[in-house]
Structures are given as C-alpha cells and as structure tokens.
Amino acid sequence: MKVAARALSIALILLSLLMGMLLLTVIYSARRIRIETPTVKSELTDTGTRLIMEVPIYNEGFHDITDVELRTDIVVELTGDVIATSTSYLPMVAKGGEGRLVHVVEFDLTEIARNERALRALMLNNTNLIVVASLSLVYAYMFEISLEANASSPWGAPMSGLVMALEPPGPGEDEITAVLSFANNASFGYNFKLEALNELGYSLGNSSLIYVDPGASFEEEAITIPINTALWTGSGSIRVHFFIGRACLALEVMTY
Structure with missing residues (x-):
C-alpha cells in the first residue's frame, strides 16, 4: 500500500507539473x-x-x-x-x-x-x-x-429642447395654431407634420409637411393645423409625425 501510495503521489506531482507546463505554454x-x-x-x-x-x-x-x-x-x-x-x-x-x-x-x-x-x-x-x-x-x-x-x-436629437404652446380656435375658426421652439441637433434633415387629436383619440386634422435642415432651429414658429370643428372638444393631444428616409415615426408631444 505504501508503495502504491508513493507511486500515486509521484504520479500526481508529475501530472501537476505537466498541467503547469501546459498552462504556461497556453498562456504564452x-x-x-x-x-x-x-x-x-x-x-x-x-x-x-x-x-x-x-x-x-x-x-x-x-x-x-x-x-x-x-x-x-x-x-x-x-x-x-x-x-x-x-x-x-x-x-x-x-x-x-x-x-x-x-x-x-x-x-x-x-x-x-x-x-x-x-x-x-x-x-x-x-x-x-x-x-x-x-x-x-x-x-x-x-x-x-x-x-x-x-x-x-x-x-443629437431632431427636436432638441422642444417647447410647444397651443392657441385654440376662436369663434367661427376651423384651425388651431401650435407655436414651436426647438433645435435640430441631428446630423440629418427630416420632414415632419403635426396632428391634433381630441381626448377620444379621434384625429382633428394635420398640418402641412415641414422640412428641417440639419442644424436648423425654430424660434416660436407658428404652425397652423386645420381641424374638423365637429370633433373639437377643447381637450386632447398633439402628435408629431417624423419622416426620416422611409421611416415614419409618431410621437405624442403635448396634451391640451
């Protein structure tokens, strides 16, 4: 048994040395x-x-x-x-x-x-x-x-620092006016339009399409949105539709 144990110990030591050498070789x-x-x-x-x-x-x-x-x-x-x-x-x-x-x-x-x-x-x-x-x-x-x-x-965001105010329609008017301020800090130009919705989610109307150059900024830019006055309830939301290449993206940006 002692001889076997000694042989096993020697074998384990040799195996450890071989593994160590292999590991060093692999690391190198x-x-x-x-x-x-x-x-x-x-x-x-x-x-x-x-x-x-x-x-x-x-x-x-x-x-x-x-x-x-x-x-x-x-x-x-x-x-x-x-x-x-x-x-x-x-x-x-x-x-x-x-x-x-x-x-x-x-x-x-x-x-x-x-x-x-x-x-x-x-x-x-x-x-x-x-x-x-x-x-x-x-x-x-x-x-x-x-x-x-x-x-x-x-x-850089296409509508960085967006601030928007809304002017509701007056008596006999069929449009609302959105006043926007923002900067296009993106490296690309794009088109956008505004859509007005009432609180039930029905679309009231859309603005015309507007192009924004790279680096351009809007300062209190007034954008009119013709609306269907029959659906006007006095409250709802404004959505921006971005057209970037062939991608069409919609994002709600304010409620009123």
Missing part, C-alpha cells in the same frame, strides 16, 4: 493572438443605418482558436434601453492562421419606435449612444477567454 501562446482594429463601412437603409465591421484576428500561437463570438448592444444612455443587438460567429482560426469576423449592426428606426420611451429620448433629447461589445473565444479547445469593452458616441 495565447498572448500571441492579435485582434486588430476593425474596418467599418456604413450603408443607409430605407429605415436607418447598417454598419458592417470586419475584425481581423491573427492566431500566431501554438493552438487553434474556436467558437469566436462577438456581441454588441447599443444602449440609450438617458434611459438605459437597448435599441439594437447583434451577434456574429466565427467557427475557427487555425494555429498560425488568420480569420475575419464579419459583424453587422442594424440601426433601424422603425424597430426603435416599438419602444416609446427610447424613441422619445432619441427624438427630443441630446444623449449618448453606448456601444457595449463582448468578445468570447475558446483557446486550445479548453480555455475560454472573454473580453468586454464599451464606447460612447453623442446623439
């Missing part, structure tokens, strides 16, 4: 992985923007890299809402080889519009968009490595 080898700055291309879509990133990965180590996965989340800093999530996968980068991980991020305004809180934050408030990137891979078929990083980019 893993340090020879190079992930370079991605190239980024942007494309305009009908309802937003598409970013195409190509991430070069150079494996100069002694073991294969497998299961490379990149996930990105775009977060509205003001509200904490995730408005876009993308995941890409690369099965393997062989030892001594290189791989290209292609990652596509879709920034779709019609999808964002499903989240009214996020849409309100983006249309009416300057904020930051935070990109959270998580990269994971398996090295030497047994060691999982993960990295996380984030970066932020300023977002």
Whole structure:
C-alpha cells in the first residue's frame, strides 16, 4: 500500500507539473493572438443605418482558436434601453492562421419606435449612444477567454429642447395654431407634420409637411393645423409625425 501510495503521489506531482507546463505554454501562446482594429463601412437603409465591421484576428500561437463570438448592444444612455443587438460567429482560426469576423449592426428606426420611451429620448433629447461589445473565444479547445469593452458616441436629437404652446380656435375658426421652439441637433434633415387629436383619440386634422435642415432651429414658429370643428372638444393631444428616409415615426408631444 505504501508503495502504491508513493507511486500515486509521484504520479500526481508529475501530472501537476505537466498541467503547469501546459498552462504556461497556453498562456504564452495565447498572448500571441492579435485582434486588430476593425474596418467599418456604413450603408443607409430605407429605415436607418447598417454598419458592417470586419475584425481581423491573427492566431500566431501554438493552438487553434474556436467558437469566436462577438456581441454588441447599443444602449440609450438617458434611459438605459437597448435599441439594437447583434451577434456574429466565427467557427475557427487555425494555429498560425488568420480569420475575419464579419459583424453587422442594424440601426433601424422603425424597430426603435416599438419602444416609446427610447424613441422619445432619441427624438427630443441630446444623449449618448453606448456601444457595449463582448468578445468570447475558446483557446486550445479548453480555455475560454472573454473580453468586454464599451464606447460612447453623442446623439443629437431632431427636436432638441422642444417647447410647444397651443392657441385654440376662436369663434367661427376651423384651425388651431401650435407655436414651436426647438433645435435640430441631428446630423440629418427630416420632414415632419403635426396632428391634433381630441381626448377620444379621434384625429382633428394635420398640418402641412415641414422640412428641417440639419442644424436648423425654430424660434416660436407658428404652425397652423386645420381641424374638423365637429370633433373639437377643447381637450386632447398633439402628435408629431417624423419622416426620416422611409421611416415614419409618431410621437405624442403635448396634451391640451
């Protein structure tokens, strides 16, 4: 028994030494992985923007890299809402080889519009968009490595600092007047119109379409909305319809 125990002890010590040497080799080898700055291309879509990133990965180590996965989340800093999530996968980068991980991020305004809180934050408030990137891979078929990083980019609101006042129709009049002040801090121009609704949700009428240049500002701009006086009740709401590319977004901006 003593001989067997001694032999087992020696075997365990040798196994520990071998595992230690393997771990040191893997650590040294893993340090020879190079992930370079991605190239980024942007494309305009009908309802937003598409970013195409190509991430070069150079494996100069002694073991294969497998299961490379990149996930990105775009977060509205003001509200904490995730408005876009993308995941890409690369099965393997062989030892001594290189791989290209292609990652596509879709920034779709019609999808964002499903989240009214996020849409309100983006249309009416300057904020930051935070990109959270998580990269994971398996090295030497047994060691999982993960990295996380984030970066932020300023977002300028199309109707930043919106202030609106409403002048109801006088006797015999069939229109209301909205007086607006705001700045377009976005990098793009857009069209918008105002819609008046009564408290039952029935549409009273719409203003004409108005174009706003990038960087333009409105100071107490009066916009008339012709209305169906038969539906006028004296209370309701005003909705803005944004037309950005082919995206049509609607947002309630005031009640009266």
